[in-house]
Amino acid sequence: MTPKTTTRARARLRLTVLATVPVLLLAAACGSGDDSAGGAGKNDEIASVPETATASPSARNDTTPSTRPAGKSAFYDAQMDYVRCMRVKGGYKDFPDPKLSGHLDWGKVEEISSRPGQMEAAKGGRNGVCADELQKVMLAEPKRDQQKDYESMLAHATCMRDNGVSRFTNPTMSGGNAQPGGDPNPASPTIDHDSPAYKQAREACRTKLLDGLDGMQ
Structure with a gap:
């Protein structure tokens, strides 16, 4: 791996x-x-x-x-x-x-x-x-507002693309639950999460995610 x-x-x-x-x-x-x-x-x-x-x-x-x-x-x-x-x-x-x-x-x-x-x-x-x-x-854990979570992750995904991570995908809604975006193919990643550019984008966009969503996408 x-x-x-x-x-x-x-x-x-x-x-x-x-x-x-x-x-x-x-x-x-x-x-x-x-x-x-x-x-x-x-x-x-x-x-x-x-x-x-x-x-x-x-x-x-x-x-x-x-x-x-x-x-x-x-x-x-x-x-x-x-x-x-x-x-x-x-x-x-x-x-x-x-x-x-x-x-x-x-x-x-x-x-x-x-x-x-x-x-x-x-x-x-x-x-x-x-x-x-x-x-x-x-x-x-308190029940989360899935619509707010989706909007937060969408703002984060948009920010990541605006900061140079062009392949970062949007979140989706499935069965009323917000599903994170990110790498288009997690099983065979195409985004280098260890690159300086990615880390810089993560830092620039970290405030877009609601508390408890860090690490989700």
Whole structure:
């Protein structure tokens, strides 16, 4: 598999994650032995997260996400549990905190998963060690406005073409759901996602995507 193919596969991950989590759960149930990227055993405890916003930064360690902002939802709490699991049981000590909205910073997640042997950082950890937490995140995620998502991705696709990525395709609507655009042939990519021109366009157009859509196209 080429680097461009793996990069595109990570970008499409969240469209298929509902289908893959049951597989991860099965793998986790059937697996044995060391299942973490950093050598953590199955008996590692998940670090507790302070419930107040008054905790001193010095009191936190590398495996504990930031404290929960006031008024945040069950989605944010579920995401924090997932992040904590990925850091402690998954072994990805630099797995990023969720944004204030509760969504992950997929740019940072993809950066971690692009490292040799760490692609599982984008899909629940090795052997699905955090698949339970990931499934709870997906169940808690607020329902999205598909029309607004489509309009956001359309604006992003237009921006990408305006900034030199001429083959970047528009999103589509299918069954009432917004489907991302991007490479016209993801199975055999024609857009070099590692080129300076592409990265420059991504940076110029990143604000076109609504929160939670980064990494979708």
